[in-house]
Amino acid sequence: MCGIVGLFLKNPKLEPQLGAMLSKMLETMTDRGPDSAGFAVYGSDGVSDTGSVKLTLRGPGASALREAVSKMEGALSLSAETTERDTHSVLSVPAERETEIRAWLKANAPGIDVVSAGRRMEIYKEVGLPASVAERFTLEKMSGTHGIGHTRMATESAVTTNGAHPFSTGTDECLVHNGSLSNHNDLRRRLRHEGLSFVTQNDTEVAAGYLSWRMREGASLKQALESSLTDLDGFFTFVVGTETGFAVVRDPIACKPAVMAETDDYVAFGSEYRALVGLPGIDTARVFEPEPAKVYAWERSSRHASGERQ
Incomplete structure:
Protein backbone atom coordinates (compact mmCIF):
# COMPACT_ATOMS: atom_id res chain seq x y z
CA MET A 1 0.00 0.00 0.00
CA CYS A 2 1.96 3.04 1.32
CA GLY A 3 1.72 6.62 0.12
CA ILE A 4 4.36 8.84 -1.45
CA VAL A 5 4.49 12.60 -1.89
CA GLY A 6 7.14 14.87 -3.37
CA LEU A 7 7.51 18.55 -4.16
CA PHE A 8 10.24 20.27 -6.17
CA LEU A 9 10.04 24.07 -6.23
CA LYS A 10 11.14 26.01 -9.29
CA ASN A 11 10.06 29.38 -7.88
CA PRO A 12 12.23 30.56 -4.93
CA LYS A 13 9.33 32.66 -3.63
CA LEU A 14 7.57 29.46 -2.61
CA GLU A 15 10.47 28.11 -0.55
CA PRO A 16 9.12 29.41 2.81
CA GLN A 17 5.93 27.40 2.12
CA LEU A 18 7.59 24.08 1.29
CA GLY A 19 7.00 22.50 4.70
CA ALA A 20 3.39 23.66 4.93
CA MET A 21 2.54 22.27 1.50
CA LEU A 22 4.41 19.00 2.05
CA SER A 23 2.75 18.53 5.45
CA LYS A 24 -0.75 18.69 3.95
CA MET A 25 0.22 16.33 1.15
CA LEU A 26 1.64 13.85 3.67
CA GLU A 27 -1.45 13.95 5.87
CA THR A 28 -3.72 13.31 2.87
CA MET A 29 -1.98 9.97 2.31
CA THR A 30 -2.76 8.72 5.84
CA ASP A 31 -5.12 5.94 4.78
CA ARG A 32 -2.42 4.54 2.49
CA GLY A 33 0.01 4.28 5.41
CA PRO A 34 -1.13 4.95 8.98
CA ASP A 35 1.57 3.16 10.98
CA SER A 36 4.57 5.44 10.43
CA ALA A 37 5.73 8.36 8.35
CA GLY A 38 8.82 10.28 7.40
CA PHE A 39 10.08 13.07 5.21
CA ALA A 40 13.23 14.65 3.84
CA VAL A 41 13.59 18.40 3.43
CA TYR A 42 16.32 20.12 1.43
CA GLY A 43 16.74 23.47 3.14
CA SER A 44 16.94 26.69 1.18
CA ASP A 45 20.38 27.20 2.70
CA GLY A 46 22.79 24.46 3.60
CA VAL A 47 25.56 24.54 6.17
CA SER A 48 27.40 27.84 5.83
CA ASP A 49 30.85 26.24 6.01
CA THR A 50 31.67 24.38 2.79
CA GLY A 51 33.75 21.96 4.84
CA SER A 52 30.84 21.00 7.09
CA ARG A 120 21.18 20.57 2.79
CA MET A 121 19.16 17.42 3.58
CA GLU A 122 17.51 16.58 6.88
CA ILE A 123 15.42 13.42 7.40
CA TYR A 124 12.83 12.87 10.10
CA LYS A 125 10.74 9.74 10.65
CA GLU A 126 8.77 8.08 13.42
CA VAL A 127 6.03 5.59 14.19
CA GLY A 128 2.57 7.17 14.27
CA LEU A 129 -0.02 8.85 12.09
CA PRO A 130 1.49 11.11 9.40
CA ALA A 131 -0.15 14.26 10.83
CA SER A 132 1.29 13.48 14.26
CA VAL A 133 4.78 12.83 12.86
CA ALA A 134 4.69 16.08 10.86
CA GLU A 135 3.55 18.02 13.91
CA ARG A 136 6.19 16.53 16.21
CA PHE A 137 8.95 17.75 13.90
CA THR A 138 7.23 21.06 12.96
CA LEU A 139 7.33 20.22 9.25
CA GLU A 140 4.83 22.99 8.56
CA LYS A 141 7.40 25.63 9.51
CA MET A 142 10.28 24.25 7.46
CA SER A 143 11.44 25.98 4.29
CA GLY A 144 13.43 24.61 1.41
CA THR A 145 13.74 23.92 -2.28
CA HIS A 146 12.35 20.38 -2.40
CA GLY A 147 11.25 17.52 -0.24
CA ILE A 148 9.79 14.02 -0.31
CA GLY A 149 7.63 12.11 2.14
CA HIS A 150 6.21 8.66 2.80
CA THR A 151 3.36 7.12 4.78
CA ARG A 152 3.90 3.44 5.53
CA MET A 153 1.63 0.44 5.82
CA ALA A 154 4.06 -2.26 6.84
CA THR A 155 3.51 -5.52 5.00
CA GLU A 156 6.96 -7.10 4.82
CA SER A 157 8.48 -6.10 8.17
CA ALA A 158 7.67 -4.81 11.65
CA VAL A 159 6.27 -1.37 12.40
CA THR A 160 9.40 0.40 13.62
CA THR A 161 11.04 3.78 13.19
CA ASN A 162 13.98 2.11 11.43
CA GLY A 163 11.57 0.64 8.90
CA ALA A 164 10.03 4.00 8.06
CA HIS A 165 11.01 5.90 4.93
CA PRO A 166 12.87 7.86 3.58
CA PHE A 167 16.08 5.86 3.45
CA SER A 168 19.43 7.53 2.90
CA THR A 169 22.68 5.75 2.03
CA GLY A 170 24.62 8.68 0.58
CA THR A 171 25.30 12.33 1.29
CA ASP A 172 22.23 14.43 0.43
CA GLU A 173 20.63 11.36 -1.18
CA CYS A 174 17.35 9.75 -0.16
CA LEU A 175 14.57 7.58 -1.54
CA VAL A 176 10.96 6.65 -0.80
CA HIS A 177 9.35 3.56 -2.31
CA ASN A 178 5.95 2.05 -2.89
CA GLY A 179 6.06 -1.59 -3.92
CA SER A 180 8.22 -4.64 -3.31
CA LEU A 181 11.57 -5.90 -4.62
CA SER A 182 12.13 -9.64 -5.06
CA ASN A 183 15.94 -9.63 -5.41
CA HIS A 184 16.88 -7.29 -2.57
CA ASN A 185 18.63 -9.95 -0.46
CA ASP A 186 21.01 -10.90 -3.27
CA LEU A 187 21.57 -7.24 -4.14
CA ARG A 188 22.26 -6.39 -0.48
CA ARG A 189 25.06 -8.98 -0.42
CA ARG A 190 26.55 -7.60 -3.64
CA LEU A 191 26.45 -4.02 -2.38
CA ARG A 192 28.10 -4.98 0.91
CA HIS A 193 31.05 -6.22 -1.16
CA GLU A 194 31.14 -2.73 -2.68
CA GLY A 195 31.54 -1.21 0.77
CA LEU A 196 27.95 -0.24 1.58
CA SER A 197 26.38 -1.06 4.94
CA PHE A 198 22.72 -1.52 5.86
CA VAL A 199 20.92 -1.24 9.20
CA THR A 200 17.57 -2.85 8.29
CA GLN A 201 16.19 -5.74 6.24
CA ASN A 202 13.95 -3.33 4.34
CA ASP A 203 14.09 -3.67 0.55
CA THR A 204 13.83 0.12 0.20
CA GLU A 205 17.16 0.62 1.96
CA VAL A 206 18.72 -1.69 -0.64
CA ALA A 207 17.20 0.39 -3.46
CA ALA A 208 18.65 3.54 -1.91
CA GLY A 209 22.03 1.83 -1.56
CA TYR A 210 21.96 0.72 -5.18
CA LEU A 211 21.40 4.28 -6.40
CA SER A 212 24.15 5.61 -4.10
CA TRP A 213 26.57 3.00 -5.44
CA ARG A 214 25.74 3.79 -9.07
CA MET A 215 26.19 7.54 -8.52
CA ARG A 216 29.40 6.92 -6.59
CA GLU A 217 30.62 5.09 -9.69
CA GLY A 218 29.97 8.19 -11.79
CA ALA A 219 26.38 7.79 -13.00
CA SER A 220 23.99 10.72 -12.91
CA LEU A 221 20.75 10.35 -10.94
CA LYS A 222 18.87 9.80 -14.18
CA GLN A 223 21.36 7.15 -15.34
CA ALA A 224 21.24 5.37 -11.97
CA LEU A 225 17.46 5.17 -12.12
CA GLU A 226 17.55 3.93 -15.70
CA SER A 227 19.86 1.09 -14.70
CA SER A 228 17.59 0.24 -11.75
CA LEU A 229 14.93 -0.76 -14.27
CA THR A 230 17.20 -3.64 -15.29
CA ASP A 231 18.97 -4.50 -12.05
CA LEU A 232 16.04 -4.31 -9.60
CA ASP A 233 13.41 -7.01 -9.89
CA GLY A 234 9.89 -6.39 -8.61
CA PHE A 235 7.25 -3.71 -8.77
CA PHE A 236 8.05 -0.25 -7.55
CA THR A 237 7.64 3.49 -7.70
CA PHE A 238 10.65 5.49 -6.52
CA VAL A 239 10.78 9.17 -5.68
CA VAL A 240 14.35 10.31 -5.10
CA GLY A 241 16.00 13.46 -3.78
CA THR A 242 19.56 14.70 -4.12
CA GLU A 243 21.15 18.02 -3.14
CA THR A 244 20.09 19.58 -6.43
CA GLY A 245 17.75 17.03 -7.96
CA PHE A 246 14.36 15.35 -7.81
CA ALA A 247 13.31 12.28 -9.79
CA VAL A 248 10.54 9.74 -10.26
CA VAL A 249 10.53 6.31 -11.89
CA ARG A 250 8.02 3.45 -12.09
CA ASP A 251 8.78 -0.15 -13.00
CA PRO A 252 7.81 -1.45 -16.47
CA ILE A 253 4.47 -2.82 -15.23
CA ALA A 254 3.62 0.32 -13.19
CA CYS A 255 0.94 -1.33 -11.07
CA LYS A 256 1.35 1.17 -8.22
CA PRO A 257 -0.72 4.37 -8.52
CA ALA A 258 1.09 7.62 -9.28
CA VAL A 259 0.19 11.09 -10.49
CA MET A 260 2.26 14.21 -11.15
CA ALA A 261 1.56 17.88 -11.68
CA GLU A 262 3.84 20.52 -13.18
CA THR A 263 3.54 24.30 -13.33
CA ASP A 264 6.04 27.10 -13.85
CA ASP A 265 6.43 27.17 -10.05
CA TYR A 266 6.80 23.51 -9.06
CA VAL A 267 6.70 19.81 -9.84
CA ALA A 268 4.62 17.65 -7.49
CA PHE A 269 4.13 13.91 -7.04
CA GLY A 270 1.44 11.99 -5.18
CA SER A 271 0.33 8.39 -4.99
CA GLU A 272 -3.15 9.82 -5.60
CA TYR A 273 -4.36 13.07 -7.12
CA ARG A 274 -6.04 14.15 -3.88
CA ALA A 275 -2.57 14.68 -2.38
CA LEU A 276 -2.06 17.50 -4.91
CA VAL A 277 -5.40 19.33 -4.81
CA GLY A 278 -4.32 21.88 -2.18
CA LEU A 279 -1.30 23.11 -4.11
CA PRO A 280 -1.40 26.65 -5.55
CA GLY A 281 -2.26 26.75 -9.23
CA ILE A 282 -3.21 23.07 -9.39
CA ASP A 283 -6.30 23.93 -11.45
CA THR A 284 -4.09 25.07 -14.34
CA ALA A 285 -1.24 22.57 -13.83
CA ARG A 286 -0.27 19.95 -16.37
CA VAL A 287 -1.45 16.82 -14.55
CA PHE A 288 -0.27 13.44 -15.84
CA GLU A 289 0.42 9.85 -14.91
CA PRO A 290 4.14 9.07 -15.22
CA GLU A 291 4.74 6.44 -17.87
CA PRO A 292 6.13 2.99 -17.01
CA ALA A 293 9.92 2.54 -17.20
CA LYS A 294 10.52 6.23 -17.86
CA VAL A 295 12.70 8.43 -15.67
CA TYR A 296 11.40 11.91 -14.87
CA ALA A 297 14.15 14.09 -13.43
CA TRP A 298 14.55 17.76 -12.59
CA GLU A 299 17.79 19.46 -11.64
CA ARG A 300 18.71 22.83 -10.17
CA SER A 301 21.97 24.35 -11.39
CA SER A 302 21.85 26.77 -8.45
CA ARG A 303 19.53 27.65 -5.57
CA HIS A 304 17.60 30.15 -7.70
CA ALA A 305 17.60 28.19 -10.96
CA SER A 306 14.43 26.74 -12.39
CA GLY A 307 14.11 22.99 -12.58
CA GLU A 308 14.16 21.43 -16.01
CA ARG A 309 12.82 18.01 -16.85
CA GLN A 310 15.44 15.74 -18.38
Missing part, protein backbone atom coordinates in the same frame (compact mmCIF):
# COMPACT_ATOMS: atom_id res chain seq x y z
CA VAL A 53 28.04 18.45 6.93
CA LYS A 54 24.73 18.07 8.74
CA LEU A 55 24.18 14.76 10.55
CA THR A 56 20.61 13.98 11.56
CA LEU A 57 20.57 11.75 14.64
CA ARG A 58 17.63 9.86 16.10
CA GLY A 59 17.29 8.58 19.66
CA PRO A 60 14.74 7.62 22.31
CA GLY A 61 14.24 11.25 23.31
CA ALA A 62 15.73 14.73 23.51
CA SER A 63 17.55 14.14 26.81
CA ALA A 64 19.21 10.94 25.57
CA LEU A 65 20.34 12.68 22.40
CA ARG A 66 21.62 15.67 24.34
CA GLU A 67 23.64 13.42 26.64
CA ALA A 68 25.12 11.43 23.75
CA VAL A 69 26.10 14.55 21.82
CA SER A 70 27.71 16.08 24.91
CA LYS A 71 29.77 12.95 25.55
CA MET A 72 30.76 12.74 21.90
CA GLU A 73 31.91 16.37 21.86
CA GLY A 74 34.03 15.78 24.94
CA ALA A 75 35.53 12.52 23.71
CA LEU A 76 36.37 13.86 20.25
CA SER A 77 37.25 17.43 21.28
CA LEU A 78 34.80 19.11 18.94
CA SER A 79 31.84 21.44 19.19
CA ALA A 80 28.74 20.72 17.11
CA GLU A 81 26.08 23.28 16.26
CA THR A 82 22.89 21.42 17.23
CA THR A 83 19.20 21.82 16.40
CA GLU A 84 16.83 19.63 18.44
CA ARG A 85 13.50 18.40 17.05
CA ASP A 86 11.67 15.91 19.27
CA THR A 87 13.48 12.54 18.94
CA HIS A 88 15.92 13.87 16.34
CA SER A 89 18.86 16.27 16.47
CA VAL A 90 20.71 17.86 13.57
CA LEU A 91 24.44 18.41 14.11
CA SER A 92 26.65 20.60 11.95
CA VAL A 93 30.14 19.10 12.07
CA PRO A 94 33.36 19.12 10.03
CA ALA A 95 32.87 16.84 7.03
CA GLU A 96 36.30 15.25 7.44
CA ARG A 97 35.26 14.00 10.89
CA GLU A 98 31.98 12.36 9.86
CA THR A 99 33.45 8.84 9.78
CA GLU A 100 35.05 9.33 13.20
CA ILE A 101 31.77 10.63 14.67
CA ARG A 102 29.75 7.74 13.24
CA ALA A 103 32.25 5.23 14.65
CA TRP A 104 32.16 6.83 18.11
CA LEU A 105 28.36 6.86 18.21
CA LYS A 106 28.15 3.22 17.11
CA ALA A 107 30.60 2.15 19.80
CA ASN A 108 29.51 4.39 22.64
CA ALA A 109 25.91 5.49 22.13
CA PRO A 110 23.57 2.48 21.78
CA GLY A 111 20.12 3.52 20.65
CA ILE A 112 21.38 6.59 18.79
CA ASP A 113 21.21 6.24 15.01
CA VAL A 114 22.52 8.44 12.21
CA VAL A 115 19.49 8.93 9.94
CA SER A 116 21.13 11.03 7.24
CA ALA A 117 24.05 13.21 6.24
CA GLY A 118 24.11 16.14 3.88
CA ARG A 119 24.87 19.77 3.31
